[in-house]
Amino acid sequence: ALLHYLFTAVFTWMLCEGIILYFLLVKVFYNELGQSKLFYVILGWGVPVLIVAIATGVAHRQYGHADFCWIETERGAIWAFVAPMLAIITANVVFLILSLRSLYKIKRQKLTAEQAVNRKVVMYVTVL
Helix, strand or coil, X not given: CHHHHHHHHHHHHHHHHXXXXXXXXXXXXXXXXXXXXHHHHHHHHHHHHHHHHHHHHHHHHHECCCCCCCEXXXXXXXXXXXXXXXXXXXXXXXXXXXXXXXXXXXXHHHHHHHHHHHHHHHHHHHHC
């Protein structure tokens, strides 16, 4: 169960990083939730405790195996690890897409402003 907890914590901290990146690039002005360190601590350390506690409560006999120290895959208990990880990876991909979209929009606006200045310069030079 400790191994399950530690791997899950790594992924939830990765989710915290994705959320922070999203807030830094897309939501420039943080809301209170985005600035709260307590929120990230609870998400990073507390959610894995909840996931592992539910998994061990439901399928405690499926932790450990004769050949390896991990969750048994035959009876489906592995989904207590795989499902949250897939959800976190999906959320991080969404945060990445939103962040890249925001950066692209900023770059496009900057190029449009530069193009307008260049047009004015060309017009003034042409008039002179």
